[in-house]
Amino acid sequence: MIEVYSWATPNGHKLHIMLEECGLPYRVIPVDIGAGDQFKPEFLAISPNNKIPAIVDPDGPEGKPISMFESGAILVYLAAKAGRFMPEGIAARYEVLQWLMFQMGGVGPMLGQTHHFRIYAPEKLEYAINRYTNEARRLYGVMDTRLARSKYIAGAHYSIADIAIFPWLRSWKNQGIDWADYPHLKGWFDEIAARPAVQRGVAVLADRRKPLVDDKSREMLFGSQQYQRH
Secondary structure (H helix, E strand, O other): EEEEEOOOHHHHHHHHHHHHOOOOOOEEEEEEOOOOOHHHHHHOOOOOOOOOOOOEEEEHHHOOEEEEEOOHHHHHHHHHHOOOOOOHHHHHHHHHHHHHHHHHHHHHHHHHHHHHHHHOOOOOOOHHHHHHHHHHHHHHHHHHHHOOOOOOOOOOOOOOOHHHHHHHHOOHHHHOOHHOOHHHHHHHHHHHOOOEEEEHHHOOOOOOOOOOOOOOHHHHOOOHHHOOOO
């Protein structure tokens, strides 16, 4: 059984959705990032970047245990393990991988910064809010244009690229997005949201999450603790 060290965040939900879609047996170990669980030695042993999610699979390659961090890499691993949501054809596989990298390098980091400056930052900096809100809108536009001519993000079939992107768009209101501006993306979003496995995935640990607005949570997520060597 795969051990999933996670929390109810977009990156955590990527894996919850993937595991539900694949039907792979898993057990969730909550990592309360507001309480600082990500800095515990036992977690850092498998996730040296002190970020969730991470996994331990006792039945890894060649039957040996493997631990992994970085949600995109884990999605690739789980797709290979389950034989699902990653095409076998080389060209189609690279199509999926490039859109997965689009999420990892663009959608996640930029929307994360949008959340930070619009919601969590103690000072409301107009320049930063405008900078990242505009970047969020640009990225939504890229995806909307793509989905005007493609059923799914990486082509004709549902893949790990869709699974990676979807959780980040669930907070569209916090990103200053008006769905009316992105009709193709909205149609895709509604279709993905209706999938039973997706609904099960986003429910994982959802009852444990609480607003990250107290001083301790801010210190754990945005303060000096982040920059200490552990």
